[in-house]
Amino acid sequence: MIAVCCAKAKEFISAFKTFSIENIPREDNQKADILSKLATVPFSHLTKEILVEVLNERSTDAKEVQTIVEEEGENWMTPIINYLEEGIVPSDKNEARSLRAKISQYVIESGVLFKKGYLVPMLRCVGPLQANYVIREIHMGSCGMHIGPRAVVRKAMRQGYYWPTMHADAKKEVDKCDSCQIHSPIPRLPKTHMTSIxxxxxxxxxxxxxxxxxxxxxxxxxxxxxxxxxxxxxxxxxxxxxxxxxxxxxxxxxxxxxxxxLPRIIVTDNGAQLVNEPFKGWTSIKQSNGETPFSLTYGSEAVIPAEIGIPSYRTLMIREEYNEEEQRLNLDLLQERREAAAIREAKYKTKMEQYYNKRVRPAGL
CATH class of the missing domain: 3.30.420.10 (Ribonuclease H-like superfamily/Ribonuclease H)
Structure with missing residues (x-):
């Protein structure tokens, strides 16, 4: 058998006069790879039969699905159910008026109270225990996603549930969730508006x-x-x-x-008495009002120690016989200077408040 195969191979090779070998990239040789695999893979184990199994009985015992959480006692639904089923009206006039105003939004089907909605036609009304169960299942149950309170309320309504305090209850439950508190992003925006003094x-x-x-x-x-x-x-x-x-x-x-x-310092000696005073913030111009604290206090700009060590123009050209009178005149004009500074500061703080308040995002929104 081997000799016959070799003879046939020699006849096959002799039929070619010349041949060449060419390297082909792997991505361009996919069809040849598939053909080579088909030639070596047997398909005898495959059949054309389709196996179908018919079950005459249920694989599990049939069970009726019951309500998991049952409400106990009275809740917000009790007056509405009593009015719809028995026509009972609350004794308080304000409560009765409020109930009549909203009763058209509710109906009872098969003993269950429903509210007409906008996202879905009918929303099942649930009590406090059931509401807590719905929130926990949506937020952290098997299908939960640890979403925010508004998203929890949206999903609860789309699933067909309603109760009056949906957002407040969802927010309270989310705030108690340790995972949400640990992994929640740290807010960088201010929570309250700025109030200037x-x-x-x-x-x-x-x-x-x-x-x-x-x-x-x-x-x-x-x-x-x-x-x-x-x-x-x-x-x-x-x-x-x-x-x-x-x-x-x-x-x-x-x-x-x-x-x-009253101002205890009046500069009458070219500032010599202020050489040892800690100036620092006294002589720096404040951006809010465009004045220095010293000028708003004493009506004149302070003579700093540098002007004593190396005299500036105003210390060189000082006329001591008129200095006392000029300083007192500045004190008389000080009120006008302060009022102008107050106006500038009010404008500055108003602009600052407007810029700051644009970035405010109250907590929970």
């Missing part, structure tokens, strides 16, 4: 805060008590070793109450 005049309203404990500084101070005036943005600060009620009262008395009855 406008002080009617300087040193009328102060904001105070305590910083610390910090790393111990010279003298053992670990705390800083800070106060800022809402109108002029004047800053008062004091380092403290410890924070007590007595220290806070002393700070308020020394730096706010006893200090700002």
């Amino acid at each position: 406008m002080a009617p005049w300087p040193f009328y309203q102060w904001g105070m805060d305590i910083l610390g404990p910090l790393a111990p500084a010279r003298g053992g101070a670990k705390f800083v008590i800070v106060a800022i005036d809402y109108f002029t943005k004047w800053i008062e600060a004091k380092p403290l070793i410890k924070i007590t009620g007595k220290e806070v009262i002393r700070f308020v008395m020394d730096n706010i109450i006893c200090r700002f009855g």
Whole structure:
């Protein structure tokens, strides 16, 4: 048998005068690969018969599906059912009027209360226990997706359920879900609108805060008590070793109450008396009103220590005999300056509120 096959192969090869070998890419050789596999795969195990099995009896015992959750006692549906079945009207006039206004939306079919809906024609009314079961199944059941409260309500209605407090109950259940709280995105948008604070005049309203404990500084101070005036943005600060009620009262008395009855500093000596004062925030122009806290307090711009060490134009050209009178004139004009600054600050805060409030997204929406 082998000799016969070899002889036939030699006759087949001798029929070709020449031949060549060409490499073909794998993706262009798919048909040849399939043909080569068909030639070597036997199909004797396949038949043309179609097997059909006829079951004369059910594979499982027939069972009637019952309601899983039964309501107990009275609930929001009780007055509606009593009115539709027996014509009973609540004794309270307001409740009776409210019931008559909405009763046309409800019908009873096969002993079950339904409400006419917009998403679906008829919505089955459920009580508190059934409502909780529906919410839990939609939110975290076998077909649950841990969706938000509004999506839960939408799906519940599309499935054909209704109760009066759907959104509130869904939100309460979602808020209790640990998985939703852990994996929910962190909101970056503000939740409430901005409310600006406008002080009617300087040193009328102060904001105070305590910083610390910090790393111990010279003298053992670990705390800083800070106060800022809402109108002029004047800053008062004091380092403290410890924070007590007595220290806070002393700070308020020394730096706010006893200090700002009248301006205690009038620059009459080219600012020499202010060389050792902690200026910092006093001489910086505030964006909200375009003025410095010092100018809104004393009516003139402060002479900073640099102008003493290296005199500027105004310190070089000072005329001391007129300086006292000019400073007092500035104090007389200070009220007008403050009113103009208050107008600018109100405009600034209004624009800031409009920009901020556009980004507000109240919680739950």
